[in-house]
Amino acid sequence: MDIIVAVDEKWGIGKDGNLLQRISTDMKRFRAMTTGNVLVMGRKTLESFPNQKPLPNRVNIVLTTNRAYEAEGVVLCHDLADLPELLKAYEGKQVFVAGGGSIYAQLLPQCERAYVTKIYHTYPADTTFPNLDENPEWVLAEKGEVQEENGVRFSFDVYQKMK
Numbered sequence: 001m002d003i004i005v006a007v008d009e010k011w012g013i014g015k016d017g018n019l020l021q022r023i024s025t026d027m028k029r030f031r032a033m034t035t036g037n038v039l040v041m042g043r044k045t046l047e048s049f050p051n052q053k054p055l056p057n058r059v060n061i062v063l064t065t066n067r068a069y070e071a072e073g074v075v076l077c078h079d080l081a082d083l084p085e086l087l088k089a090y091e092g093k094q095v096f097v098a099g100g101g102s103i104y105a106q107l108l109p110q111c112e113r114a115y116v117t118k119i120y121h122t123y124p125a126d127t128t129f130p131n132l133d134e135n136p137e138w139v140l141a142e143k144g145e146v147q148e149e150n151g152v153r154f155s156f157d158v159y160q161k162m163k
């Protein structure tokens with residue numbers, strides 16, 4: 001399993017149920033990387049999508065403890081312990097952990113790689129991602145070149161779990 005996330009300079013990822021910053025280059029890359037593959041997300045992240053709908057042309061696995069929860073076009077998972085069994089149905093596809101904060105924190109130990117869009121700004125945030133620069137188990141494997149869109153600077157970095 002791999003992680004895909006956009007973080008600010010303090011590893012903030014969200015505020016009031018939304019992203020901190022929309023970057024269309026990042027959205028396009030997210031779509032290109034995840035289309036045809038599998039996303040694993042929390043219920044709040046699903047509900048942050050337009051019309052609270054799953055993202056098209058991908059398997060959307062949504063974690064919720066609420067067994068009465070219903071959402072069209074998603075695969076529900078009520079217990080993280082059930083996730084490996086659920087994922088067996090999608091062998092051959094890449095599995096991306098797509099947030100939010102609670103899901104990243106819980107699944108980080110099971111992930112090998114993290115595709116981190118680093119945004120060179122600090123926003124007010126109420127949700128964060130574990131700081132991989134301070135985690136001895138993770139190394140920055142690729143540092144992307146700094147790009148700019150509408151005055152927002154960012155890079156596509158890749159972190160790798162140490163073997």
Ligand SMILES: NC(=O)c1ccc[n+]([C@@H]2O[C@H](COP(=O)([O-])OP(=O)(O)OC[C@H]3O[C@@H](n4cnc5c(N)ncnc54)[C@H](OP(=O)(O)O)[C@@H]3O)[C@@H](O)[C@H]2O)c1
Nearest residue numbers: 005006014017018019042043044045064065099100101102
């Ligand atoms: N920057 C990024 O790349 C990025 C990506 C994704 C999301 N985000 C942001 O992150 C924020 C949302 O993160 P969040 O931490 O508040 O919510 P979240 O992780 O998206 O969803 C949390 C919900 O997932 C369910 N859940 C969590 N752990 C579970 C478990 N072990 N078993 C079953 N269900 C479980 C629970 O749903 P129930 O309450 O229904 O039980 C929980 O309330 C938003 O601001 C969003 O925009 C940012």
